[in-house]
Amino acid sequence: MVSRVINCTIKPSHMEEFRTALNGEYLPRIQALPGFLENIESLDPATGKYCCLTVWKSPADVANYDNGLFREIAANLGPMMESAPVVETLPVENSSVHSVKAGVAAA
16 A cells, blocks of 8 residues: 655635635545545644645556646646645555554555
């Protein structure tokens, strides 16, 4: 399994527009992609700080998302952000929800 972590800051004047687009338009499309397992989003409305964690079955699934739908999302939601998002892709080390023990997911 692979996790993808995205951190950014949403402009205060675009907070509701960002939420509406992400949750109404894009999240259902992300969830429908092959290999998608989990999505966890955190947003502090006071600061605009946003963090999204998605979990995927394989690196190929992440690459499919990154080279396709993510580009569309970044192009459309990017103007609502203070700066470009920071994106990291990492092998999952542990997951209580997915019953993954240290080192097993990356193998």
